[in-house]
Amino acid sequence: MTQWSRTWTFFEGRWHEGNPALLGPRDHAAWLSSVVFDGARTFEGVTPDLEAHCARVNDSALALGLKPTRATGEIVEIAEEGIAKFAPDSALYVRPMYWAENGGRFSVPPFPRAPASACASMSCPCPSRRASR
Template sequence: MVLNSKSVSHSQTWTFFEGRWHEGNVPIMGPRTHGLWLGSTVFDGARAFEGVAPDLDRHCVRVNQSAVYFGLKPIVDLDTWLGLAREGIARFPANAELYIRPMYWPQNGVGGGVLFDPETTDWCLCIYEAPIPKPVGSAITLSPFRRPTAECAPVGAKAACLYPNNSRALIEAASRGFQNCLMLDMLGNVAEFGNSNVFMAKDGVVYTPVPNGTFLNGITRQRVIGLLRGEGVCVIEATLRYADFVAADEIFSTGNFAKVTPVIRIDERQLAPGPFYARARRLYWEFAHDVRLAA
């Protein structure tokens, strides 16, 4: 029996796989591939602005670190990742807003299939058009779902198997009319948003959850902390509860896909995009512009 399949359109995409560039949404994992079947994929993501990708090197280093943490073999060195990224970026218009995604996965499993064979590690580099979302602001709430600990998930890697839990958190929040949600760790402390890191400000001080092994210390998060501190802003990494965010003067997110975006409502309380959000976004865009000028 042949089932009807729904056609999905994708933005302009180029993927380097098995020694050459492929255009379009090229299938690179069959149903027997361990990465597709059991989600044993690690990846990273970088942004490109006008042909230059700020912090691309740090994202490529992190995907290799994720591979090691996960038990895969990081078989692509940094110079190769960067060289291929430059090749791929050049295939798009100069002003294209791009997402750059290096990936590793195992092809085969052993011992019944669940245990993957690191000797079969494969990889690709996918680059596609992805406009940066406008910073219109989001309404947030508290998710009933929590971030795992290292004892029950590979939280030290940017691993695909972690994201279904975040997805169900976002789906549950959307069912209640919210665009995002704060997720707690197993001790009840705020960890992050469903898809990005979180910051808040109170009484002239910026706070963000201290990395405690339940969420990734994001590259854009680190960059924004450094930029704010470089301008004399007091940024404290602390253990924070949901009540701290309910009482915050402002809340904003950092992440590689949307960069720096404001929160305009938490539960039923309205918030305005605040001065620390505005400064963080301005500083990040100035940093990215400086990178472009230096390239």
């Protein structure tokens, strides 16, 4: 069985610890890859460019034909809540995302309205400087 690092995910209006099931086999994203995400890092108590990462996930959703359901500022607030669930000096990967649950019958394009969304924060230590040499 896979051993996941400590993870908190905001999905369907509440926080879930661990690796919750987000997609089902009938979801459009599961079989036609209609999913977008952006990734930010938290390290040494800072999260550089968090707002830019959150804005970019909304831009990516629009580019895929999905209508974002959260404003950039709201995604930032959710991400900060997730980050606060860890020790202040934790190294984290923060991933806001959207995916289509529905499309037309046997349709490749996803339905643009009301895509599902989540924001995951997970422990993800940065590589040591020594290891990168």
